[in-house]
Amino acid sequence: MLDSNLRTNERLITASDAIREATEQAMAADPSVYVMGEGVADPKGIFGTTIGLLERFGAERVIEMPIAENGLTGVAIGSALMGQRPILIHQRVEFCLLAMEQLINNAAKLHFVSGGVHKVPLVVRLIVGRGWGQGPAHSQSLEPLFAYVPGLKVVMPATPADAKGLLLGAIADDNPVIMIEHRWTHYASGRVPVDPVPTPLSGPSRMHAGDACTVVGTSYMSLECLQAVRALAEEGCHADLFDLRVLRPLDINPIVESVRRTGRLIVVDTGFLTYGIGAEIVARVVEGSFGSLKAAPRRLGLPDCPTPSSRGLTGSYYVTASDIAAGIASLAGVPAVAAVVGDRLREMRGELPPDVPHSSFRGPF
Amino acid sequence: MALEQSNASDDGVNSMTNCAGLPAAEALRLYRGMLRIRLVEEQIAARYSEQEMRCPVHLSVGQEAAAVGVCSALGPNDQIVSTHRCHSHYLAKGGDLNAMMAEIYGKATGCCGGRGGSMHLFDNAAGVLASVPIVASSIPLGVGAALAFQQQGKEHVAVVFMGDGSVEEGVWHESANFAAVRKLAVVFVLENNDFAVYTNLADRQPKRPLTDLAAPFAMPAVEVDGNDVRAVHAATLDAVAAARAGQGPSLLVLATYRWREHCGPNYDNDLGYRSVADFEAWKARDPVEAWARTLRAQGLLDTDAEDRMQRDLAAEMAAACDFAKRSPMPDPRSMGGTVYA
Numbered sequence: 001m002l003d004s005n006l007r008t009n010e011r012l013i014t015a016s017d018a019i020r021e022a023t024e025q026a027m028a029a030d031p032s033v034y035v036m037g038e039g040v041a042d043p044k045g046i047f048g049t050t051i052g053l054l055e056r057f058g059a060e061r062v063i064e065m066p067i068a069e070n071g072l073t074g075v076a077i078g079s080a081l082m083g084q085r086p087i088l089i090h091q092r093v094e095f096c097l098l099a100m101e102q103l104i105n106n107a108a109k110l111h112f113v114s115g116g117v118h119k120v121p122l123v124v125r126l127i128v129g130r131g132w133g134q135g136p137a138h139s140q141s142l143e144p145l146f147a148y149v150p151g152l153k154v155v156m157p158a159t160p161a162d163a164k165g166l167l168l169g170a171i172a173d174d175n176p177v178i179m180i181e182h183r184w185t186h187y188a189s190g191r192v193p194v195d196p197v198p199t200p201l202s203g204p205s206r207m208h209a210g211d212a213c214t215v216v217g218t219s220y221m222s223l224e225c226l227q228a229v230r231a232l233a234e235e236g237c238h239a240d241l242f243d244l245r246v247l248r249p250l251d252i253n254p255i256v257e258s259v260r261r262t263g264r265l266i267v268v269d270t271g272f273l274t275y276g277i278g279a280e281i282v283a284r285v286v287e288g289s290f291g292s293l294k295a296a297p298r299r300l301g302l303p304d305c306p307t308p309s310s311r312g313l314t315g316s317y318y319v320t321a322s323d324i325a326a327g328i329a330s331l332a333g334v335p336a337v338a339a340v341v342g343d344r345l346r347e348m349r350g351e352l353p354p355d356v357p358h359s360s361f362r363g364p365f
Numbered sequence: 366m367a368l369e370q371s372n373a374s375d376d377g378v379n380s381m382t383n384c385a386g387l388p389a390a391e392a393l394r395l396y397r398g399m400l401r402i403r404l405v406e407e408q409i410a411a412r413y414s415e416q417e418m419r420c421p422v423h424l425s426v427g428q429e430a431a432a433v434g435v436c437s438a439l440g441p442n443d444q445i446v447s448t449h450r451c452h453s454h455y456l457a458k459g460g461d462l463n464a465m466m467a468e469i470y471g472k473a474t475g476c477c478g479g480r481g482g483s484m485h486l487f488d489n490a491a492g493v494l495a496s497v498p499i500v501a502s503s504i505p506l507g508v509g510a511a512l513a514f515q516q517q518g519k520e521h522v523a524v525v526f527m528g529d530g531s532v533e534e535g536v537w538h539e540s541a542n543f544a545a546v547r548k549l550a551v552v553f554v555l556e557n558n559d560f561a562v563y564t565n566l567a568d569r570q571p572k573r574p575l576t577d578l579a580a581p582f583a584m585p586a587v588e589v590d591g592n593d594v595r596a597v598h599a600a601t602l603d604a605v606a607a608a609r610a611g612q613g614p615s616l617l618v619l620a621t622y623r624w625r626e627h628c629g630p631n632y633d634n635d636l637g638y639r640s641v642a643d644f645e646a647w648k649a650r651d652p653v654e655a656w657a658r659t660l661r662a663q664g665l666l667d668t669d670a671e672d673r674m675q676r677d678l679a680a681e682m683a684a685a686c687d688f689a690k691r692s693p694m695p696d697p698r699s700m701g702g703t704v705y706a
Contacts, residue, residue, distance in 0.1 A: 071504075082494075
């Protein structure tokens with residue numbers, strides 16, 4: 001649970017409920033919005049995020065799609081050119097690799113190549129898996145592939161409120177927007193407004209304020225960062241934590257301004273270190289505030305190795321809150337704090353195996 | 366170029382006269398449409414060496430009947446999608462000639478403002494939705510347009526122009542399957558010119574009728590002579606009527622032949638990838654001249670009318686080239702302005 005201090009018109013719900021609610025509200029408000037994907041109309045409803053939509057909106061707007069990712073991405077784009085607002089959903093990022101041709105050649109370019117005449121208001125929801133042995137082709141964080149392409153927008157919500165707000169923002173946007181959801185963020189609960197209020201697809205959000213070090217997380221890693229930063233704060237080390245949220249278009253300014261104050265930067269993202277999101281953030285910060293840096297920026301992420309299946313191997317594969325705390329403490333010049341905080345974070349996780357998001361999880365996805 | 370009923374054509378011929386089952390005015394419009402494409406393409410070929418059209422061009426000379434026969438059976442709200450070889454489709458559907466020539470010249474007044482070049486022709490007002498130079502890439506776009514029509518309760522039809530190479534791509538099968546299962550108003554028009562660049566169809570696909578490609582999707586398919594504009598027009602009218610009536614997609618297979626090289630202004634029979642005898646045989650079946658012969662035999666086209674048409678079209682071409690040449694180059698500062706809406 002992220003924060004239980006409710007404001008009026010808010011409830012505590014999970015991110016998957018928030019996504020379902022945003023989709024239903026958008027479809028109710030605009031008849032041109034429709035969803036399409038493998039499993040959108042099945043009994044599991046994309047991890048609960050499309051449950052009930054078929055009954056309310058019918059099979060013409062809740063399209064159970066053939067196993068044909070590239071073709072149906074093109075179909076979604078073609079319909080968007082004619083005024084529809086498709087939400088295309090893939091239960092795993094890897095399924096969308098089959099559709100990169102349509103996304104990169106057509107979705108990302110039709111507005112540009114038509115001199116601004118065509119619009120492609122397409123949302124593609126992609127889910128990153130983790131744990132329970134899902135292995136090399138069901139657990140990849142490939143966001144740099146999408147964020148590399150001008151013409152696409154890329155968002156990665158970490159919190160339930162952003163899951164709802166960014167999805168509504170993506171649906172309202174006249175550009176193709178890739179929304180990458182880490183499966184483990186689906187389980188997080190937090191304050192979410194009842195009303196459908198879109199979040200602008202611009203800029204990071206500050207999750208915690210401080211001067212000791214600037215911390216930038218993405219997606220599920222932002223939640224791990226938050227744990228680390230809160231534990232460090234109890235020991236008097238206050239970090240400035242940003243959830244990057246919007247990878248493209250990238251608004252680096254709040255992060256550069258923070259580093260000018262803290263002089264220190266650590267980036268923790270869900271993907272590979274090499275050529276990854278962390279590399280881009282560090283490069284931008286070095287370009288924008290080189291003179292303010294008091295230490296070399298650091299990155300935490302995945303090693304240059306595909307995700308293995310066995311929990312015997314993944315235990316050391318993923319970055320944990322205690323790794324992050326150690327990284328921040330060493331950058332901030334308080335290495336002694338790292339040991340205390342690391343012990344506490346490990347204690348919080350208790351006996352939970354490394355391949356499940358929470359103690360009630362029983363597999364398989 | 367929708368089929369219109371009027372008593373007198375532009376050429377003063379009584380439209381009630383029939384020509385191979387068509388009103389005379391419509392028969393003449395088909396001829397004019399094909400001749401216009403032929404002259405545009407020949408003009409591009411003639412001027413290409415000036416080094417002012419600095420983009421790849423895939424000319425449609427020899428394939429005019431497919432474009433005109435199909436598009437003359439469509440209404441203004443019907444949409445077409447096309448490929449790298451899109452000039453003929455764009456012109457036949459009513460795409461703006463000045464904007465096309467300006468695009469090929471790389472000018473700000475081009476249909477893409479200089480961002481696309483010859484392989485990206487589109488014209489929203491005319492229903493030319495998109496042309497995409499990746500083989501088969503525009504097929505699902507057309508199917509998507511038909512999905513939108515169905516969702517919006519509109520009776521428009523989407524026509525997908527595709528070549529014989531496109532059916533080797535997975536996305537063809539994915540798109541045809543979806544169009545069939547959702548009964549979408551799509552007409553797939555397969556122009557078979559027998560070559561993927563230099564590679565013969567027989568070296569790429571097993572021997573069977575191309576109409577068999579529709580069978581896995583329980584889709585009707587018909588093969589007609591792609592150089593016979595009347596046959597193409599009639600087959601398209603049937604397919605479009607079925608699509609509008611909610612009967613779903615169908616496939617038209619049109620055998621035809623590209624006269625010039627795959628990309629560029631020249632003839633390339635010297636390369637030896639296809640036989641001169643084949644080329645000459647197809648050239649003897651010139652779709653424009655074949656239809657002219659029919660019209661002449663019916664007394665609908667005499668030397669005066671032909672000369673007048675040639676002169677008018679030549680003047681239109683010259684004006685379009687002048688327009689393109691006089692138009693300014695795009696402002697480099699505008700380049701990034703349309704990356705995002």
